[in-house]
Amino acid sequence: MSWLLILCLQFFLLISHVTISCSSQFLGHLNESSYLLQFKASFNTDITDTSCKLAHADVSTWQNGTDCCSWLGVTRDTISGHIIGLDLSCNGLQGMVHPNSSLFRISHxxxxxxxxxxxxxxxxxxxxxxxxxxxxxxxxxxxxxxxFSSDISHLSNLVSLDLSMNDDLKWTQDVTLKRLLQNATSLTDLVFYYTDMSFITPSSFLRSLISLLWLLLVLKELV
Incomplete structure (x- = not known):
């Protein structure tokens, strides 16, 4: 009967591990939740002031003292507990993303x-x-x-990059785009219509597209 007792004990320990609370599991990463709250506080939110009709994650669920795992738009790694995904699209956020924003401290x-x-x-x-x-x-x-900063070329793991509909965003160096496409070897989706590419030469741009499998490109100024 001892083997049955051991089996029951192992099952109990397994269930206890699986049902451990999210807050306890991610206790070591509460600083990341704090960074999110700081980031949220840096914006005004007016959901009526957006033409976007897509579903959005309600950031009102982000409250100090609440279970961070219930915050909409936030994805955590189930093993490490680090925040690995953030979807705040169509939230009516109004404000600036400063270079010292707490967003950039969520490094995973x-x-x-x-x-x-x-x-x-x-x-x-x-x-x-x-x-x-x-x-x-x-x-x-x-x-x-x-x-565009040349530092964007450091994102070597990119699969999808969408920078479209930002009329005043400028590509000013051929080398920046070239390095991005050379480093991000897994990049398959690249969307930047209605950005200013007037300084990019068509020949250098076309030479850089070899690695792309799919491209949506409606250029505003490059003809």
Whole structure:
């Protein structure tokens, strides 16, 4: 009967491990939750001030003292507990993403979607290049402006990059785009229509597209 007792004990321990609370499991990463709350506090939110009709994650669920695993738009790694996904698209966020934003302290992000928010007059920050684990980045229709930083070429794990509908976002160096496409060897989705590519020469751009399997490109100024 001893083997049966041992089996029952192992089963009990397994169930206890599986049902452990999310808060306890991720206790070591509460600082990441704090960074999210700081990031949220840096914006005004007006969901009526957006033309986006897509479903959105309600950031009102982000409250201090609540279980961070119930926060909509947030994805955590089930093993490490680190925040690996953030989807705040179509949330009516209004404000700037500063270079010292707490967002850039969430270093394990793999997916980041800030599309269809009013983030102007945010300059495209070199800090985005620090998200070296990113596979999906969507900053479309955010009102970002300025020049692309060459640091974006550090995102070597990118699979999808959407920077479209930012009229004042400028590609000013052929080398930046070339390095991005050379380093991000898994990149298959590249969307940047209605960005300013007037400084990119068509010949150098076309030479850089060899690795892409799919491309949506409606250029505003490059003809």
């Amino acid at each position: 992000l793999q997916t980041l979607n800030l599309a269809h928010n009013r983030l102007f007059p945010t300059q495209f920050s070199s800090q985005f290049g620090a998200f070296v684990n990113l596979t999906h980045l969507n900053l479309s229709d955010t009102g970002m402006r300025g020049e």
